[in-house]
Amino acid sequence: MRSLLTTFILLSTLTFSACQSSLPDKENAKDSNNTSNIQSNTTPVDASKPTFLTSNTNIKINEGKKFIGIFKASDNSDITYSTDNTNFEIDSNAQLSFNVAPSFNQSKSNNYIVTIEAKDTSSNISTLKLNIEVLDVSVKDESVPVFAKSSDTINIDQGNISIDNFTATDNSDVTYTIEGSDKFKIDNEALLSFKALHFYDDNTPSNNTFTLQIIASDTSNNISKMDLTIIINKPKDIHLTKNRSSHNQGRACLDCHGTTLGVAGTIYSVSGSSSAAKFFYIRVVKSNGDKTLVKAVQGYGNFANKESLPSGNFKIEVLNANDQVVNSTSGFTHNSSRKNCNSCHTKNGSGGAPGRILSSQI
Numbered sequence: 407m408r409s410l411l412t413t414f415i416l417l418s419t420l421t422f423s424a425c426q427s428s429l430p431d432k433e434n435a436k437d438s439n440n441t442s443n444i445q446s447n448t449t450p451v452d453a454s455k456p457t458f459l460t461s462n463t464n465i466k467i468n469e470g471k472k473f474i475g476i477f478k479a480s481d482n483s484d485i486t487y488s489t490d491n492t493n494f495e496i497d498s499n500a501q502l503s504f505n506v507a508p509s510f511n512q513s514k515s516n517n518y519i520v521t522i523e524a525k526d527t528s529s530n531i532s533t534l535k536l537n538i539e540v541l542d543v544s545v546k547d548e549s550v551p552v553f554a555k556s557s558d559t560i561n562i563d564q565g566n567i568s569i570d571n572f573t574a575t576d577n578s579d580v581t582y583t584i585e586g587s588d589k590f591k592i593d594n595e596a597l598l599s600f601k602a603l604h605f606y607d608d609n610t611p612s613n614n615t616f617t618l619q620i621i622a623s624d625t626s627n628n629i630s631k632m633d634l635t636i637i638i639n640k641p642k643d644i645h646l647t648k649n650r651s652s653h654n655q656g657r658a659c660l661d662c663h664g665t666t667l668g669v670a671g672t673i674y675s676v677s678g679s680s681s682a683a684k685f686f687y688i689r690v691v692k693s694n695g696d697k698t699l700v701k702a703v704q705g706y707g708n709f710a711n712k713e714s715l716p717s718g719n720f721k722i723e724v725l726n727a728n729d730q731v732v733n734s735t736s737g738f739t740h741n742s743s744r745k746n747c748n749s750c751h752t753k754n755g756s757g758g759a760p761g762r763i764l765s766s767q768i
Contacts, residue, residue: 407533409592416624417512418704421669422653428716433537434661434754435745443674444750446504446576451528451530451531452482452483452526452527452528453650454481454482454526454530455481455526455530455531455532456480456481456485456524456530456531456532457479457480457481457532458477458478458479458522458524458534459477459478459479459480459534459540459554459555459618460477460478460534460554461554462552462554462575463534463535463537464536464537464539465536465537465538465539465575465577466538466539466541466549466576466577467508467539467540467541467577468507468540468541468543468547468577468578468625468694469507469508469509469516469541469542470507470508470538470543471504471507471508471512471544471577471578471579472503472506472507473502473503473579474494474502474504474538475500475501475502475503475573475574475575476500476501476502476573476596477496477500477502477534477536477701478499478500478571479500479524479532479534479558480524481524482526483526483527483528483556484526484527485500485524485525485526486498486524486525487500487522487523487524487525488522488523488525489502489520489521489522489523490520490521490523491518491519491520491521491753492505493505493506493518493520494518494520496522499571500522500524502520502522502536508540508544509540510540510543512543516539516540516541517537517538517539517540518537518538518539518540519535519536519537519538520535520536520538520560521533521534521535521536522534522535522536522633527588539577541577544669546626547577547578547624547625547626547628548574548626548628549576549577549750550576550624550628550629550630551574551575551576551622551623551624551628551630552574552575552576552630553572553573553574553620553622553630553632554572554573555632555639556633557632557633557634557635558572558632558633558634558635559634559635559637560634560635560636560637561635561637561638561639562636562637562638562639562736562751563638563639563701564604564605564606564638564639564701565585565603565604565605565687565701565702566600566603566701567599567600567602567603567729568597568598568599568729569590569597569598569599569600569636570597570598570717571595571596571597571598572592572596572598572620572632572634573595574622574630574632575595576583576622576624576628578601578622578624578625578626579594579624579625580622580623580624581594581622581623582594582620582621582622582623583620583621583623584598584619584620584621585618585619585621585631586591586617586619587616587617587618588601589602589604589616590602590616590618590636590768592620593734596620596622598620598634599729603687603702604638605638605702606638606639606640607638608640614617614637614638614640615635615636615637615638616635616636616637617633617634617635617636618634619631619632619633619634620632620634638675652705652706653705653708654705655672655682655705655706655707655708656674656682656748656753656762657748658746658748658749659671659708659710659746659747660745660746660749661746661749661750666712667710667711667712668710668711668712668713668714668745669700669710669711669715669746669747670703670708670709670710670711670746670747670748671688671708671709671710671746671747671748671751671763672705672707672708672709672748672751672762672763673686673687673688673707673708673762673763673764673765674707674745674762674763674764674765675707675726675764675765675766682705682706682708682736683706683707683764683765684706684707685711686702686707686724686725686727686732686765687699687700687701687709687724688700688703688722688723688724688725688763689722689725689731690715690716690720690721690722690740691720691721691723692718692719692720692738693718693719693720693738696716698711698713698715698716714742715741715742717741717742718741719738719739719740719742720740720741721734721736721737721739722734722735722737722740722763723735723764724764726765726766729742732761732765732766733764733765733766747763751763
């Protein structure tokens with residue numbers, strides 16, 4: 407009996423040892439192929455933080471004024487803004503304001519500290535700490551508005567109207583004017599825009615550069631000036647230039663361009679006419695309010711984007727050179743399958759389309 411038990415124990419020990427020796431050593435086993443695959447499939451991590459565009463962190467503002475200024479940051483992805491002080495609010499355009507217009511207090515501090523946080527889609531964060539002083543309006547204001555930069559050069563793609571905001575901070579309301587060029591306009595929010603669509607001029611390259619000054623004036627007539635240079639970028643496809651007023655208007659664009667364009671078509675000035683509408687373009691609007699511009703391109707009236715149309719249903723708006731809606735579809739009747747616009751919007755209409763896309767309602 408003892409001999410049989412001894413034999414069983416011996417066989418069990420040998421079997422366990424054999425099984426154990428066949429298992430991989432987790433600590434020392436290496437598979438060079440698997441290691442290579444893991445390394446090659448690793449997605450690069452975005453570690454770059456947003457960069458604030460202003461260095462002016464000491465702000466003075468007159469009592470009774472809510473709006474403080476625009477404090478944008480740049481990044482290679484979308485940015486969300488927030489503050490650490492409940493006395494303030496900041497919107498998606500980086501416009502900072504008091505929640506309630508402040509009053510100067512003789513017996514208390516009129517200084518506020520607020521930190522703005524800019525966070526990109528990879529959760530990289532940058533902060534900007536501001537010192538804000540509320541001033542007594544009974545004291546004469548001699549401080550001038552302050553731009554984020556005294557000069558700047560902006561490169562834009564052709565066919566754009568709006569350029570950017572160029573806000574100056576001040577302790578009172580600021581108004582803006584332009585000197586040096588009659589090609590631009592600026593509104594009360596310091597949004598600079600072309601008065602009309604401009605396209606790259608390949609014949610005369612000097613026509614693609616504009617110089618001007620933005621003048622900021624506060625309520626006490628203190629002024630500051632910012633020197634600005636606007637340059638229209640040379641298109642990658644040089645045929646998309648100002649001097650091509652004619653380019654197959656009305657033809658089904660994607661029949662030739664295929665998948666190189668996401669959407670394309672032509673806007674006409676009169677129903678059934680062969681007269682294309684100069685300097686008009688379209689905007690795609692989804693039911694949730696999201697908007698996508700489709701720029702004017704070569705050939706008057708033509709518009710195109712290389713980007714794909716958004717998913718779901720949307721409506722189409724026709725805009726003029728002043729960004730005003732002059733025509734639109736009656737509802738959210740289009741989707742991403744309807745992108746070769748001129749194939750349906752023929753002279754007499756096909757596929758349910760009423761006819762040409764027009765620059766005005768009839």
